[in-house]
Structure formats: structure tokens, C-alpha cells
Amino acid sequence: MPRPPLIHATPHGLYCEAGGFYIDPWRPVDRAVITHAHSDHARSGSRAYLCSRSGEGVLRHRIGSASPIESLPFGEQTTMNGVTVSLHPAGHILGSAQVRVEHQGEVWVVSGDYKTAPDAAAENYEPVRCNHFITECTFGLPIYRWPDQADVFAELNQWWRANQELGRTSIVLAYSLGKAQRVLAGVDASIGPIAVHGAVAPFMPLYRREGIELPEVETLTKDNAQDYRGKGLVVAPGSVQGTTWLKKIAPNSLAFASGWMAVRGARRRLSLDRGFVLSDHVDWPGLIDAVKATGAETIGATHGHTAPFIRYAREVMGLNAYNVPTHFVGERIDREEPEEPQTELPLG
Amino acid sequence: MKAFTQLFTRLDESNRTNDKVAAMRGYFAEAEPRSAAWALWFLMGNKLRAPVKTKMLREWASQLSEFPLWMVEECYSHVGDLAETLALILPVGKGGGEELPLWQLVEERVMALADWDGPLQFPLVRAAWSTLSSSERFVYNKLITGGFRVGVSRTLVTRALAEHAGIERAVMEHRLMGAWRPSAEAFERLLSEEDDGEASAAQPYPFFLAYPLEGAPADLGEPADWRAEWKWDGIRAQLIKRQGQVMLWSRGEEMIAERFPEVTTLAARLPEGTVLDGELMAWRDGRPLSFAVLQTRIGRTKLTPKVLKEAPAAFLAYDCLEFNGRDQRETPLRVRSALLHKAVAPLCSEHAESSILLADGVAFQNWEDLTKLREKSRERGVEGLMLKRWESPYRVGRVKGDWWKWKVDPYSVDAVLVAAQSGHGRRSGLFTDYTFALWKDTELVSFAKAYSGLTDAEIARVDRWVRQHTVSKHGPVRVVEPELVFELHFEGIAESSRHKSGLAVRFPRIARWREDKPAAEADSIGTVRALLRTSD
Numbered sequence: 001m002p003r004p005p006l007i008h009a010t011p012h013g014l015y016c017e018a019g020g021f022y023i024d025p026w027r028p029v030d031r032a033v034i035t036h037a038h039s040d041h042a043r044s045g046s047r048a049y050l051c052s053r054s055g056e057g058v059l060r061h062r063i064g065s066a067s068p069i070e071s072l073p074f075g076e077q078t079t080m081n082g083v084t085v086s087l088h089p090a091g092h093i094l095g096s097a098q099v100r101v102e103h104q105g106e107v108w109v110v111s112g113d114y115k116t117a118p119d120a121a122a123e124n125y126e127p128v129r130c131n132h133f134i135t136e137c138t139f140g141l142p143i144y145r146w147p148d149q150a151d152v153f154a155e156l157n158q159w160w161r162a163n164q165e166l167g168r169t170s171i172v173l174a175y176s177l178g179k180a181q182r183v184l185a186g187v188d189a190s191i192g193p194i195a196v197h198g199a200v201a202p203f204m205p206l207y208r209r210e211g212i213e214l215p216e217v218e219t220l221t222k223d224n225a226q227d228y229r230g231k232g233l234v235v236a237p238g239s240v241q242g243t244t245w246l247k248k249i250a251p252n253s254l255a256f257a258s259g260w261m262a263v264r265g266a267r268r269r270l271s272l273d274r275g276f277v278l279s280d281h282v283d284w285p286g287l288i289d290a291v292k293a294t295g296a297e298t299i300g301a302t303h304g305h306t307a308p309f310i311r312y313a314r315e316v317m318g319l320n321a322y323n324v325p326t327h328f329v330g331e332r333i334d335r336e337e338p339e340e341p342q343t344e345l346p347l348g
Numbered sequence: 349m350k351a352f353t354q355l356f357t358r359l360d361e362s363n364r365t366n367d368k369v370a371a372m373r374g375y376f377a378e379a380e381p382r383s384a385a386w387a388l389w390f391l392m393g394n395k396l397r398a399p400v401k402t403k404m405l406r407e408w409a410s411q412l413s414e415f416p417l418w419m420v421e422e423c424y425s426h427v428g429d430l431a432e433t434l435a436l437i438l439p440v441g442k443g444g445g446e447e448l449p450l451w452q453l454v455e456e457r458v459m460a461l462a463d464w465d466g467p468l469q470f471p472l473v474r475a476a477w478s479t480l481s482s483s484e485r486f487v488y489n490k491l492i493t494g495g496f497r498v499g500v501s502r503t504l505v506t507r508a509l510a511e512h513a514g515i516e517r518a519v520m521e522h523r524l525m526g527a528w529r530p531s532a533e534a535f536e537r538l539l540s541e542e543d544d545g546e547a548s549a550a551q552p553y554p555f556f557l558a559y560p561l562e563g564a565p566a567d568l569g570e571p572a573d574w575r576a577e578w579k580w581d582g583i584r585a586q587l588i589k590r591q592g593q594v595m596l597w598s599r600g601e602e603m604i605a606e607r608f609p610e611v612t613t614l615a616a617r618l619p620e621g622t623v624l625d626g627e628l629m630a631w632r633d634g635r636p637l638s639f640a641v642l643q644t645r646i647g648r649t650k651l652t653p654k655v656l657k658e659a660p661a662a663f664l665a666y667d668c669l670e671f672n673g674r675d676q677r678e679t680p681l682r683v684r685s686a687l688l689h690k691a692v693a694p695l696c697s698e699h700a701e702s703s704i705l706l707a708d709g710v711a712f713q714n715w716e717d718l719t720k721l722r723e724k725s726r727e728r729g730v731e732g733l734m735l736k737r738w739e740s741p742y743r744v745g746r747v748k749g750d751w752w753k754w755k756v757d758p759y760s761v762d763a764v765l766v767a768a769q770s771g772h773g774r775r776s777g778l779f780t781d782y783t784f785a786l787w788k789d790t791e792l793v794s795f796a797k798a799y800s801g802l803t804d805a806e807i808a809r810v811d812r813w814v815r816q817h818t819v820s821k822h823g824p825v826r827v828v829e830p831e832l833v834f835e836l837h838f839e840g841i842a843e844s845s846r847h848k849s850g851l852a853v854r855f856p857r858i859a860r861w862r863e864d865k866p867a868a869e870a871d872s873i874g875t876v877r878a879l880l881r882t883s884d
Binding site: 141142143144145262263264265266267268269271272273274305308311312315316 | 360361362363364413415416418419422423426427428429432433436437440499772777778804
């Protein structure tokens with residue numbers, strides 16, 4: 001009789017029965033292994049959590065400082081019910097991890113969200129050899145090929161300078177955790193003053209504590225808005241679009257930093273002035289390379305464009321590939337990252 | 349090509365009118381006239397006939413990218429734009445190709461493709477793909493697929509060009525009317541300061557367009573200040589007789605003279621130097637035929653005697669823009685009506701079934717009378733009323749105040765969403781193109797497709813719902829559980845053997861989402877049939 005799979009999808013999320021733990025469960029469970037602190041992966045209410053050492057700070061911020069969190073340095077092994085578990089850098093955001101699970105000679109890796117491109121505000125992704133790889137597929141179509149991030153930041157710097165000449169404040173919409181810090185670490189801070197929205201601010205010290213170098217920034221308020229108007233760069237979550245918050249720092253130019261910006265229709269739909277193609281997810285070439293680098297013969301695909309990827313993996317790459325259901329709808333712009341918790345807007 | 353691509357990118361990126369105008373002015377100032385002529389031609393919304401079959405392009409893209417054809421299709425359905433899909437999926441271009449001016453690219457590399465058979469086009473297209481940068485490649489693909497459309501309004505282009513040339517906007521608008529071949533000379537003529545009298549003999553005037561009347565007609569003041577006309581559901585057109593020639597232009601600025609020989613033949617007898625504004629209608633025995641009948645006159649490549657007989661046409665003239673070779677647009681409508689009468693009445697009186705007619709005014713004493721008359725619109729086969737101030741000049745474009753359209757309320761039914769397809773352009777990747785059905789006994793029968801009417805927030809909700817309630821997928825179409833009910837509005841109904849429901853409706857659009865109604869309470873085909881009978 002074939003063995004039951006080491007990890008399988010349940011209504012609570014991915015479950016390792018032999019180890020008695022869930023990976024990124026979306027309902028409270030006894031034991032949760034968390035890949036990273038975005039809210040569609042890290043939910044509060046479970047009785048015990050395991051995450052990477054460098055991801056502990058942001059996870060505590062997200063699910064409550066008193067939560068029962070244990071953390072593990074990357075690459076170090078621990079045992080749960082006789083199942084060996086270790087965490088490996090996923091490159092998605094600070095402390096994001098792939099989960100390696102080994103039991104009776106079989107190795108599974110759950111990627112969580114990951115990217116193979118470099119990011120000054122996250123650990124570099126490391127491929128992990130395994131038999132069975134469960135990979136995210138958010139951008140699992142060959143049209144998604146990320147440009148070199150150095151070029152993207154050069155464009156962003158140029159846009160900021162051009163806005164200064166026109167007396168416009170430059171506003172970059174980016175997810176508060178991860179993308180915002182990546183943008184801050186990548187821009188040329190000598191161009192002008194930089195401020196962040198109140199939703200971004202709490203993560204700044206957590207990143208600095210882990211040794212990530214970020215420029216000096218203030219939280220934008222009613223009182224200091226004048227210092228940034230017409231010359232500054234402000235990093236804010238997408239939820240500010242269409243709110244009066246933006247009007248307080250008018251005139252401004254609005255940009256969004258996201259992988260979705262690779263497609264013109266998505267850019268135009270959001271009524272933005274600029275779209276910068278900067279994603280914390282793996283692009284198509286990265287996905288194919290990552291799958292090959294694991295050496296896995298079986299691939300589970302989850303989130304996003306799973307169907308075309310699965311067909312490609314089977315027909316072209318000759319792998320055994322299947323769909324891992326999630327309760328998220330996927331394929332959508334606002335699903336690249338979780339919705340941001342609404343923080344009080346400091347400009348009121 | 350590089351300059352034009354940059355212009356396109358700037359226009360595409362910006363949401364600000366002033367930025368767009370500045371970008372176009374900058375381009376016109378820098379570009380050589382021959383390229384600028386082409387750029388302008390594209391900006392005005394003109395399209396090249398596609399020299400390459402899109403099926404071929406997909407196959408070549410599959411071959412060069414080494415992705416199976418199904419993957420190219422999969423990407424296309426996600427991106428919603430073939431030119432962009434190809435630009436994104438092809439191997440990164442080497443770049444560094446020779447820098448071609450736009451005119452040369454268009455005339456020698458794009459239009460020339462039409463001279464070659466499909467397979468022989470491949471090396472030419474491949475060479476272009478491999479040398480162009482990614483954004484240039486997108487523009488090139490747009491050109492060879494014939495679908496080039498820049499997101500900028502005609503008004504804005506006219507404004508930019510007028511500002512660049514230092515010429516009044518209305519003059520530029522007039523110069524830009526009608527068809528023209530892009531060339532350096534044509535572009536320079538547009539910019540010239542001289543009066544361009546005879547060169548513009550064929551040119552129509554910019555149309556004056558009405559806004560919908562929102563409030564009550566009583567808000568317009570004295571009834572005696574207003575002329576009322578039926579609002580005809582035909583093709584708005586200008587009929588021109590100058591220098592012994594007859595021209596007929598549609599509002600879409602297409603020269604349609606050869607589609608309506610009975611009109612142009614008679615128009616040859618109009619006085620020299622006449623321009624009339626009016627509506628082309630399918631017309632028999634003093635009554636309009638349905639718009640569907642009129643369409644048979646436009647759709648075909650060749651007009652057969654059969655079509656001419658089954659769809660006789662007439663031009664209903666309601667304004668006179670030029671008389672005795674003189675521009676009359678500044679004279680009040682009261683005077684223009686008299687001129688119109690002078691020009692057209694002799695033609696009408698000679699023939700019982702004239703193909704050029706005077707659009708009669710609707711006589712009324714007070715607004716109550718007119719309101720009652722308007723309710724009879726459907727029986728007369730018209731869309732409602734037009735209200736025009738007697739003292740009004742003939743203005744340019746859509747201007748509020750002097751002309752109003754006062755349409756009858758649209759037809760309305762509650763229909764069930766049965767299928768959805770993802771949209772194009774700014775709606776790509778979202779399920780926004782919906783198929784609706786009505787009940788026929790216990791079965792739902794597809795009835796109409798509608799794309800517009802929901803807010804962005806509602807579209808997002810329906811999109812999510814579609815993803816969660818898909819029953820089956822047929823290519824890009826998702827059949828969904830028949831659950832959601834929407835109120836649809838439409839303008840006309842006609843019998844149709846081509847539609848499953850046996851009915852074709854005009855301008856269907858979504859009025860609102862009936863979240864209060866279960867699918868079982870949606871309307872039936874029978875309800876719409878009953879509407880059709882009352883409108884006969």
C-alpha cells in the first residue's frame with residue numbers, strides 16, 4: 001500500500017500528519033509552522049508557532065507579542081514527532097522561509113512565497129534539494145519576467161527627480177511589510193527627504209534590528225507634511241489610493257511597485273501615474289529554475305496561475321505536477337499580498 | 349520609432365491632460381513632418397489594415413519563445429492584448445537595431461508586409477522582433493496587428509496640434525476632418541497659417557453634439573425659444589455639395605457616399621456650396637425601418653440590387669451649415685432652418701418618395717404637450733426628442749446649453765448572468781464581459797451580452813464571484829452558476845434568426861445589480877416579445 005502523502009491540503013491548510021503540524025494554517029491549530037508574517041500566511045490564535053529567527057520580530061508584530069512563538073535559525077534542524085523540520089531562506093521578505101520536512105528518507109519542501117531575485121531587505125533565496133516541492137505560482141505565466149532591479153530603481157530615482165522639477169510629491173504604493181522596506185533600501189536617498197505612512201513605520205525598527213540598512217525616514221503627519229511636499233518621496237500602502245490622505249500632500253505623482261505592473265491593463269486599471277515592476281514573488285524563469293534546482297520529481301502548485309504551470313510541468317518538463325488548493329481566490333492583484341491592517345491615518 | 353514609442357509610453361503612463369498635451373506638443377515640435385504625419389494619423393484613432401494574420405503571429409511567437417501554442421493562448425487570455433502578450437513572451441530582443449524613423453517603419457516595414465504571403469512574412473517579422481527593444485516591439489506589434497489605439501481623445505490631439513501650430517482650435521478641428529493620407533505635405537498643410545479654402549472642398553464641419561437632458565424640459569424656459577425634432581435612430585451624417593461634387597460623411601468621419609447612391613444621386617441637384625447635417629435612415633413609405641435594416645447597407649462590401657430594394661435609404665436633413673458656399677455656423681438656427689428649407693424643399697417636392705427629406709419640427713405649445721408627444725416615440729420608431737434653441741449657433745463638439753437630447757426611457761429587463769469572459773485593455777484579467785439569459789419555460793436562454801454599467805467595485809465583486817462559481821470553462825469563457833440577476837437596459841428590439849433567443853437588442857447595458865432578486869424571478873423571453881409587439 002502506498003504511503004499517505006507526508007503533507008496534504010486540509011480545510012485548515014497544509015498539514016503534516018506524521019509531524020502533527022500545519023504550515024501557514026488559516027484557522028487556529030495546535031502547532032503552526034509559519035513561512036512569513038504576511039496576514040494570509042500568519043494567522044493569530046494557534047497554540048504554538050515556529051518561524052525563522054530573523055522573522056520572529058515581524059511575526060510578533062503581526063500576531064501579538066505575547067504569542068507562543070519559537071524560532072529557529074535558517075538551516076538548523078528540529079524534530080517534531082520524529083519528523084525533521086528545518087527552515088531555509090525564501091527571499092520573499094525579511095525572515096521568510098521555505099519549510100523542509102524530512103521523514104523516513106523522504107524530503108518535502110514547502111516554498112511559501114519566494115523570489116529568486118535579490119533584495120537588500122531580505123535574505124537571499126536558497127534552493128533546497130527535495131523529492132517533493134510545493135511551490136507558489138502567483139506569477140506562473142511566461143509573460144512575467146522581472147527586469148533587473150537595478151534598472152527599476154534607476155527608473156524610480158529618475159521619476160522622483162522629474163517630479164521634484166514639477167513640484168510634485170512622489171508617492172510609492174507598496175505593501176507595508178516587505179515591499180516598502182525593499183523600496184526604501186533601494187532608492188537613492190540623496191535625492192530628497194523620505195517619509196513613510198503610519199502603517200509602514202512600525203516595521204522599520206524591526207528591520208534595522210536584523211541588520212537591514214534603511215535610510216532615515218519620518219512618519220508623515222499633518223505637521224511635517226510641509227517638509228516633503230513637492231520634493232519628498234513617501235512610501236504608503238495601496239489602501240491610501242482614493243482617500244483624502246493623498247490630497248494632503250497634493251500635488252503628487254502616484255506609483256505602484258508590484259509585479260502586476262508588468263501588464264499594461266493592470267497599470268491602467270489602477271489609474272496610476274507610474275507602475276514599477278518590482279515583485280517579491282518568483283517570476284516565470286525563476287520558477288522554472290527553482291523547480292529544477294530542487295531536483296524534485298513531484299511538484300505541487302498553489303496560488304495563482306497553477307493550471308498553465310501544471311500543464312507545462314507535466315508536458316514540457318516531464319514532471320509529476322498537481323494542484324494544491326488554497327482557500328484564497330488567487331490570480332488577483334490585491335492577492336499578491338494580504339490586505340493591510342488599517343492603521344489610523346496620521347494626517348486625519 | 350524611438351521618439352514615437354516614447355510618446356506612446358508617456359501618453360499611456362499619464363492620467364493628466366496637461367501632461368498628455370505637453371508630450372504631444374513636444375513630439376510634434378521635434379519629429380520630422382513625414383513621421384509626425386503618421387503619428388498624428390494614429391493618434392487620431394486611424395488604423396492600418398492588419399497585414400499579418402494573428403494566427404500566424406501566435407504560431408511564430410510559440411516557435412521563437414519555445415512555448416507551446418496553448419501557453420501563448422493562456423497568456424493572451426490573461427493579458428487581454430495580443431500585441432502586448434507577444435512583446436512579453438518573446439525572447440528579449442537584442443536591441444541595437446538601426447534606428448528607423450516612424451514613417452519608414454510604417455511604410456516600408458509594416459505596410460510592405462501585405463505584399464508577402466504569410467510564411468514569407470516570418471523572416472521580416474522575426475528580424476523586427478529581434479532588433480527592437482521591448483517597448484518598441486509592443487508598438488510594432490500594435491502596428492502589424494492593425495489594432496493600434498492610443499488612449500488619447502481626438503479633442504486632446506487637436507488641442508496639442510493647434511497649440512503647436514499656433515492656430516485656433518476650431519480651425520484645426522476643421523482641417524482634421526475627413527480622410528487624409530499621412531505625408532509630410534499633409535502635415536505641413538495642417539500647420540500652415542494660410543487659409544486653406546479650396547484644399548478643404550471635401551471636408552465636413554465638426555459635428556455639434558447634444559448632451560442628454562437631465563432635468564425637466566420646463567427648466568429650459570420658454571417653449572417658444574425651442575425647436576423640437578424627433579430623435580432619429582440612424583447614422584448621423586453630413587451631406588456636402590461643393591465644386592460639383594457630392595460627399596457624404598458619417599459622424600465617424602468615414603466617407604460613405606458609395607453606400608447610399610440614391611442619396612448622392614439626388615444630392616447632385618442641391619445648390620452649389622451646400623452642407624447639410626442630418627440622419628441617414630432606412631426609410632419606406634414615410635416611415636423609418638429598424639436600425640438593423642440600415643446596417644445591411646453598411647456591413648456589406650457590395651451593394652446588391654436586392655439590398656437596395658430591401659433597405660431603401662433616405663437622408664433626413666435638419667440643419668444647414670453652409671449655404672451659397674458660405675459658412676453659416678454662426679447664424680442662428682432660426683435662420684439656418686430657413687436656408688435648409690430653401691436648399692432641400694425643391695428636391696422633396698419633385699418626388700413622392702424622395703431620398704432627401706426635411707426633418708420636420710415637432711409642433712408644441714407647452715412642455716406638457718411635448719412630454720405627451722415624447723411618450724409616443726416608440727410607436728413612431730424614434731428614440732425621443734431633440735431640443736434645439738432657436739437662437740443657437742452650430743457649435744463644435746459636445747457643448748451643453750443649446751442642444752439637448754431627450755430620449756425615451758430605455759427598455760428594461762431583469763436577466764440572469766450565465767457566462768463571463770475576461771475583458772480587454774484596462775479590464776484585462778478581470779471577468780467583465782457578461783452573457784445574460786432569460787427564462788423560456790424552465791430553461792435559461794442566452795439573450796444579450798453587456799460590458800458596461802457596473803462600478804469598478806462591483807466589477808471586482810462579480811469577478812471574485814465568477815471565479816468561485818465557475819461551472820465549466822470553454823476557452824476564455826466561464827459558464828457560471830445561474831444565480832446573479834442584473835437589470836439590463838436597451839434601446840431597440842428586433843426579430844433575429846441569428847440569436848438563440850430569436851431576438852436582437854440594441855445597446856444592451858447593465859443598469860444595476862439586482863442583489864434583491866433570485867434567478868427564478870428574472871424575466872422571460874416572453875416579456876421581451878411583448879415589448880417588441882407594443883413597439884411595432
